[in-house]
Amino acid sequence: MERLARRLAVARGDEAADVVVRNGRVFSAFTREWLDVDVAIVDGAIAGLGDYTGRETIDAAGRFVVPGFIDAHMHLESVKLLVEEFARLVLPLGTTAVVADPHEIANVLGVDGVHWLLDASAELQLDVFFMAPSCVPASPFESPRRPLTDGDLEALMRRRRVLGLAEMMNFPGVIGGSPAELAKLALDGAAHVDGHAPGVVGKALHAYAATGIGSDHEALTVEEGRERLRAGMWLLIRDASMARNLDDLLPLVHEFGPGRIAFCTDDRDPEDIADRGHVNGIVRDAVAAGISPEDALLMASLHPATWHGLRRHGAIAPGYQADLVILPDLERFVPDLVLKRGAPIADTPRPPIPEWIRQTVRVRRVTADDFRIPWAGGDARAIGLIPDQVVTESLVRTPRVTDGAACADAGLDLAKVAVLERHLTTGRIGLGFVSGSGLRRGALASTVAHDAHNLVVVGMTDQEMAVAVERLSELGGGIVAVAGDDVLAECPLPVAGLLSDAPLDEVIARSRACNEAAASLGWSGTTPFLTLAFLPLSVIPHLKITDRGLVDVDRFELVPLET
């Protein structure tokens, strides 16, 4: 209350502000105007716009002052960085808040992992909001360490900074009226729910929306996006590292205005952020594609805040949090200066990582024999990779048979894939084939493997697959590229098998080395390890693989390798 009284005194002009941003062109999110006003800041909040004096003055002459960018939906774990390192990466790019769905760490470490991430982000300058992971496991075909219960979710949603229920990925369950899924939607705190409805259209989409699930970030086409808007859902336009939907969906902004549209990154790897920027990069690309800077800014600030009910975020107006980005132009969207709660970006300490977060890869020792697929001959299902997409095709291939076993074959562009349960040392392995990777030799493996984050490995020989798995087991998680008995490149991710404890630059260097090693082994796509990571995600069409076997996502059931 003392703070509020001081804010009012500054607003009235009776007391000097802490900081005044002068001479800039200030974006008024509510009227889409550029105002020539001072911005008076006190105690981290905006007191008033107009003619003010302050103890400190920032000159924004000739520059644009816009609200901090907000990522409407993302997974911290995809960035492979500790959250404070992520903050170091994106704050200078103008991202001042993110809404994270921590379902990756929830799969590995249960509610404990989510609480740890909440605690680890509590004192950061970056505002990290959360949604409670709604689908752990994402489907009955996946094996997280343990399922999250309704009680877990209700407790999580009572924590500060937890805004609601994260993407309801079990869309077939929701649409079909599964009591377990409907029970989640009836939980205390679940008035605000993100959606996830890839390819869902028509009556099925209306059923999904009729539950009150209010957003979707899985639309791929104008038609799908239009349907979602008409159904009352917010359209979160995703520009992820692997799923880039921006260009395809921007026509909707021309058609309907930016009304209920917001930007999100969903899954971005660190090198992609280093290369293309973060939310600011989406704004830049949208403007380059013909969207007005004002509309693009709204979709990157006020609109994500509005969708998530963050009342004091996303605009430059009295009483709003003073998250300001000062831009030299409205083309590149690279900030000259970022003020977070009115202050320049400061460094944050690196808190120690507890042991229980680091010891999460528990696979039995494996040998080449564990990957053998006894085969009498004939057709097999194969996962068809689509470059840089999370969706796959369901193909039929005829594997080469050697010594009574189905084998990978570079000539057929057919590699072997395995998913090994890694939380409870059950020894469960799912085996199958992928087509279209381009891999000619060696093996790639990762403990980042959505959503249960068991261990996924793709390889051309059983022996190399075994080497890759053994190496990840030694590292406590990560990604690795193997040829023969040699590790060509690796990026250790010892934190839950998902995150590095190294600084950004090292993570990017190692991640790039892994990508290059994959390319040297023949992999043809640009994002080999992201592709790997989504092979086990059993809620994205069409054919996927988990430790329990192949999943036909359209039929939503396990299917045998044989056709």
Added chain:
Amino acid sequence: MERLARRLAVARGDEAADVVVRNGRVFSAFTREWLDVDVAIVDGAIAGLGDYTGRETIDAAGRFVVPGFIDAHMHLESVKLLVEEFARLVLPLGTTAVVADPHEIANVLGVDGVHWLLDASAELQLDVFFMAPSCVPASPFESPRRPLTDGDLEALMRRRRVLGLAEMMNFPGVIGGSPAELAKLALDGAAHVDGHAPGVVGKALHAYAATGIGSDHEALTVEEGRERLRAGMWLLIRDASMARNLDDLLPLVHEFGPGRIAFCTDDRDPEDIADRGHVNGIVRDAVAAGISPEDALLMASLHPATWHGLRRHGAIAPGYQADLVILPDLERFVPDLVLKRGAPIADTPRPPIPEWIRQTVRVRRVTADDFRIPWAGGDARAIGLIPDQVVTESLVRTPRVTDGAACADAGLDLAKVAVLERHLTTGRIGLGFVSGSGLRRGALASTVAHDAHNLVVVGMTDQEMAVAVERLSELGGGIVAVAGDDVLAECPLPVAGLLSDAPLDEVIARSRACNEAAASLGWSGTTPFLTLAFLPLSVIPHLKITDRGLVDVDRFELVPLET
């Protein structure tokens, strides 16, 4: 959950809907389109839009299907009807929800009165939402039965259908940082707060907005409205019986779009609703003034719902409450049919009114002498009436002196005004003059007298003023017009001295008779008793009167009658 499962089955097309609205042009609030789709309704909610079958079919061929209208801010008590009678009046006009600030009854009956109103409206078809009255008393110069405490407010805000804190009328207190006012804004449940900032501009407005108060319905000009939008406040365009701001503010819709603008009626008397309609009348007038039907509809449905966080109201989309208005045209906006939660309008029983609600007028017996103003001569402050506005002017007049007392004088267009405390029988009377009423003889009195609802009387002789007061005392409240010893017309309002227990038609007839009687006595404005009712409202500029005396609202202090 069973309901939700059924809704999904209908949405999917697996079960028949309860009702399907066919062949209409359906307004899509989120895309501003007119869609040629069926609307499938089950259990009072919309299941889906598309091609559906139902047990019952409503043919809307050639007609427009739009979301029910929502009044963003209003006072039930102004309509002078019991809430069920109000519902009977406005539901057929397409109003399916209102957000009411029950501060009138709170002034008369404390929190008990608010709970009674909440209970009385619980089972109605009309959705009646409430905001907790933030300013009882509206200022220290007013005398309600008792002040509402912070604890009262916190308890109220925990009741279902109470959305937040109602208009913060003590804007000088808020802007000045009064600890008592800031404490209210810090209460649990007070994240959502309506504003009331007449004439407040510049830094004072920014101070007001910086507290988080998020709307204002007191803007009178484009400039004021523009400032409010820029400051991040919702602009509630008011079209009340006495304060008609629609035409003055509509240019803002052209300038900025309807984005954060919604319609409200604030204070409407019943005959005005009978004559001009309710929210549908605002839509009609806005369209007649050149606003597109789509924009006008948004400001009357989705936007009020959005401002108040009523997530399942204000649009025709899956999961939304099935409040539908079927219109034959987009000019008159008179519904052919209103569906409330999917059902036609039904009649409601009239519950008994408890005795404690009916016995609220407690004034000491008065005689002419109580109104005498001893006066040696010289200038006096006089309240200058502005026809059909709630604001007044602060004038100086020289009253005629007779027998050592200042008197009313038709020649000077000067009438006497008194406000008598009526809750606790203290006998406190405030005395003064009004200029510009046109009154030539007789007296008008009312127990509707914002906000404390003490008894206000304006008259040309002390004797007639006494007769009018005595009559209201006998009636237990109401409005009355007196000439000599005769009651020319009266409208009893025995419920808290604010509401009638008679049916609508009788109330309108009596109310009109009172207005005609006032005109016959010389009153020149069209809304004599509304004008009377706002004379004691000490938070509207510029000069007002309460039982404690004259209030200079700009200086926010009591001032003597002598200048």
